[in-house]
Amino acid sequence: MARSFDPVQLGSIELFCKAAELGSFTAAAEALGVTPAAVSRSIARLEQRLGVRLFVRTTRSIRLTEDGALYRAECQQALEQIAEAERAITGRQTTPTGLLRISVPTTYAHHRLLPLLPAFAQAYPGVALELNIGNRNVDLVDDGYDLVIRLGEPQDSRLIARKLEDATLGLFAAPAYLAERGHPQVLADLAGHDCIQFILPSTGRPLPWLLRDAQHRVVDHAFQSRQRVHEDVLGVVTWARAGGGICQIYHFIAEEAVRRGELVEVLPQLAGATRPFSILYPQNRHLSARVRAFVDFVVEAVELVNIDTESTGSRL
Missing domain, CATH: 3.40.190.290 (D-Maltodextrin-Binding Protein; domain 2)
Known part of the structure; x- marks a missing residue:
């Protein structure tokens, strides 16, 4: 089947993301073992192919344009998914690593989830946790969260839900x-x-x-x-x-x-x-080892808490 799009330059995209992260072509070049000129040329080719400016350049600094910020968010997620897929295939995903972004309501955060996190951190030292604690329903997919915990029955068909309790x-x-x-x-x-x-x-x-x-x-x-x-x-x-x-x-x-x-x-x-509480994640996203580990850990921990409560013969 003939392609209807230009070839994706993964190397150029990786250089672009690193330059955006470090705020410097030179720093990106040093981090990835290439020359600053190579970084500049790669990003120029990306801009030409996309037909937009990704960076505003001055003699001393660079900063992302609005289009560049949007492109970076999408590319960073795509690169992470590719890396996760490769780790899964090669067997290097046996030990969960990387950043896990989670959104959780105030009630469940303070009285259920946060007390469990020290044990999770000890069990999985390679996983970094970033929590959004609040009562606003974030858009898991659009806002870039790996997981959300929500009250009520989930209605979003894009999400897989596992009931916590x-x-x-x-x-x-x-x-x-x-x-x-x-x-x-x-x-x-x-x-x-x-x-x-x-x-x-x-x-x-x-x-x-x-x-x-x-x-x-x-x-x-x-x-x-x-x-x-x-x-x-x-x-x-x-x-x-x-x-x-x-x-x-x-x-x-x-x-x-x-x-x-x-x-x-x-x-x-x-x-x-x-009222039900559930943990949700996107159904069309490769399920990384860190997401799987966190979901399994929290589901089991909450179940144990409830079993312990029931064994005392009282809810309180």
Whole structure:
């Protein structure tokens, strides 16, 4: 089949990426064992073939143009995939190495993932970890992440999802608040309490509480509140610990505060509803050894944590 594109100059692309990384043709030449003139000629050929300028050149420095920055991002990913494919074929991928970029929500980062990372780092010293911790849903493919951990059922057909757990939810309040306002005994009692809402960043609307009714069915409990938290869901926990009212949060987040006596679970008969957390990665990308190692490690570690929790006979 005849080619419909110009031959890809992998050597020139590698020189271009190295020059962009180091900010210098001379430094790139030294790093790759060629002359600065060879680097300059290779990049000039790339610019001629693409019909765009990749660098703005001065007598003292170079910097990427907007087109150059875009081209570098795509080329760097392509070179890494080629290197990974070669390592996999030659058997050099038995030891995971390289940078792993991960996006994870605040709740799961602080109370699940971060406590696991020292053990992962010890097991895989060749892997560097870079975490984006926040509640904004990044675009895994377009933003260049290797993995994301997300709440809810994944809808993106480009991604493969492995469920980490179905995290159970409960209602919690500080002992001082309950001493002053009383313990709610049934669902209707919540109308007389300060219930702290979390506003979803994606919709700007309150996140309904998930509760189990008398028939053990999961129902949405929607309510109006004068106390709301935006962006950081952990804010509802801190507010509740300070005596501000009742919050709904995952048992795995509240457990330490409960052990310390800072929170008490209320209406436990309504608890038990769950929301899923999953780890996702692109289905059309070569699965590197470091991605595979991280996914397997986290899935197994979270499973062990949950088994240990169940063996104690309590969620808390």
